[in-house]
Amino acid sequence: MKFLTISTSLIFTLFLFSCNERKPIGRAADAKYLEDGSNRGLVNLDKINAQDFIRAANQLVVDLLASGSLSEAPNQPAILHVGEIRNDTQTYFDTDLLLQGMKRDLLASKKVRISTTAGPEGKISDSYADSVRKELGTGGDKQVSTPRPYFSLSGKIIEETSRVDKVTQKDFYFLLTLTELNGGTGVWFGRELITKQGRRGAIGF
Amino acid sequence: MKKITYSKSFFLSFLSLIFLLVGCAEKRKVGTISKKNPQDQTSHPEVKKVEFGGGLEKVLDVVEITQGKVDGDLLRIQVELKNNSSKQVNITHKLEWLDNEGFLVKDTSLGWRAQMIRPGESKMIESISTRPKVSAFRLKIQPAKNP
Numbered sequence: 475m476k477f478l479t480i481s482t483s484l485i486f487t488l489f490l491f492s493c494n495e496r497k498p499i500g501r502a503a504d505a506k507y508l509e510d511g512s513n514r515g516l517v518n519l520d521k522i523n524a525q526d527f528i529r530a531a532n533q534l535v536v537d538l539l540a541s542g543s544l545s546e547a548p549n550q551p552a553i554l555h556v557g558e559i560r561n562d563t564q565t566y567f568d569t570d571l572l573l574q575g576m577k578r579d580l581l582a583s584k585k586v587r588i589s590t591t592a593g594p595e596g597k598i599s600d601s602y603a604d605s606v607r608k609e610l611g612t613g614g615d616k617q618v619s620t621p622r623p624y625f626s627l628s629g630k631i632i633e634e635t636s637r638v639d640k641v642t643q644k645d646f647y648f649l650l651t652l653t654e655l656n657g658g659t660g661v662w663f664g665r666e667l668i669t670k671q672g673r674r675g676a677i678g679f
Numbered sequence: 680m681k682k683i684t685y686s687k688s689f690f691l692s693f694l695s696l697i698f699l700l701v702g703c704a705e706k707r708k709v710g711t712i713s714k715k716n717p718q719d720q721t722s723h724p725e726v727k728k729v730e731f732g733g734g735l736e737k738v739l740d741v742v743e744i745t746q747g748k749v750d751g752d753l754l755r756i757q758v759e760l761k762n763n764s765s766k767q768v769n770i771t772h773k774l775e776w777l778d779n780e781g782f783l784v785k786d787t788s789l790g791w792r793a794q795m796i797r798p799g800e801s802k803m804i805e806s807i808s809t810r811p812k813v814s815a816f817r818l819k820i821q822p823a824k825n826p
Contacts, residue, residue: 511790513771513821528790535787536807545750575787579809582786583753678824679771679793 514678519644519670521565522631525679526668530648531575533666535583543652543662544585547624554586555623555655563633563646572631572648589623626653629664643671708732710820712741712758717777717815722746733822738764742801752811758804758818762796769823770794776808777815784810793823 508515511528522530538544544552556577559569580586591604610618629650636643645667652662710731714724726741742759749755754776762768773791776784786809796802804818 511773513773513791513824517825525790525792528787529792532787532790532806535809536805539749539753539807539809540755542750579786583809584811585750676825679791 517670517676517679519642519672519675522563522567522646522668524571526646527571528575530646530666530668531572531579534648534650534664535576535579537664537666538580538650538652538662539583539585541662544580544625546654546661549624551584551586552624553589553621554580555589555592555626557626557628559628559650560630562630569631586625589621592623622655624655625661626655627651628653640673641671642673643669645669706733707821707824710735712744712818712820714744714746714815717781720746720814731820735768735770735820735822738762738766738768739770739796739820749807754808754813754816756806756808756816759801760796760804760820761801762798765798767798767826768796769826770796771821771823772804773819774804774806775817775819776810776813777817778810778812779814781815784808784813786810791821 511525513525515523515525517523544554556573559573561567561569577588581588590600591607592599607618607620611620627650629648632647632649634645634647636645646669648664648666648668650662650664651660652664653659654661708731710729712729713727715727716724719725722745724744724746726744729741730736731739740761740763742761745757745759747755771791771793774788776786776788778784788806788809794802794804808816
């Protein structure tokens with residue numbers, strides 16, 4: 475009777491485990507996916523994390539829209555040239571991590587159209603589109619319009635470090651300037667500061 | 680007699696585990712602030728009843744929602760939160776915009792961000808929708824992990 479009970483339990487346990495998904499053995503097997511902008515992502519003191527780029531992009535777009543500068547252009551929606559954003563921090567990253575989100579939101583707001591053919595070749599602009607347009611333009615194609623950007627957006631990202639005892643503070647400044655090209659003057663000066671303070675990085679916030 | 684003691688201790692351990700699990704879930708419960716009527720276009724729309732968790736229900740109050748328009752078509756909102764306790768409150772929040780048809784708008788506001796509110800302090804959470812056809816929002820609030 476006892477043997478029967480043990481055998482039945484063993485077979486049942488084996489059956490349960492065989493239905494279960496296969497997992498790597500060991501404590502470190504805990505990789506998982508996080509949603510975009512999650513509050514469970516890593517928080518590093520020495521670099522700008524994904525959630526920081528999302529927050530900075532959103533705050534800068536909100537500030538730009540609230541300023542009303544874009545609606546001052548005589549022709550709506552105005553054409554915006556997005557220039558270079560200099561990374562003056564200690565870590566390398568592509569500034570498109572900030573700019574792509576901003577461009578998406580600004581375009582969706584229908585307050586601007588964003589030029590992708592104006593600017594230095596290959597870096598900011600689409601060089602293929604630019605060369606095709608030039609060819610068509612010289613060939614006299616009347617469908618090719620050459621609207622000039624009314625605004626230009628440029629800026630830089632700066633990092634500042636301070637330490638007291640074992641506590642480190644990192645300040646990341648996102649500084650953007652919107653220039654009205656006719657007058658050559660700045661019409662909006664955006665500033666978003668992301669400050670992190672602590673002894674070491676954390677998982678989630 | 681011994682059997683009863685074992686059963687009791689097993690039952691108590693099981694109950695403790697359930698309480699522990701429920702307690703952990705409650706600690707990071709997300710509270711959502713929104714307009715009672717999503718189509719309400721008044722400057723101070725009525726706030727839908729909020730159910731905060733993780734102890735926030737005892738300390739945090741939604742004072743009011745203010746809304747307006749930027750450039751005539753972009754919804755602008757401001758939510759005033761007040762910390763009624765004598766302790767600092769650390770929260771994380773995320774704003775979701777909903778268009779006229781109730782669909783979620785995917786923009787850069789969909790990211791959690793940290794916020795600290797001092798004892799007795801009121802803080803404004805403000806944003807502008809980046810899409811013209813947005814009429815409603817949901818502000819999600821969760822206790823911060825690292826206070």
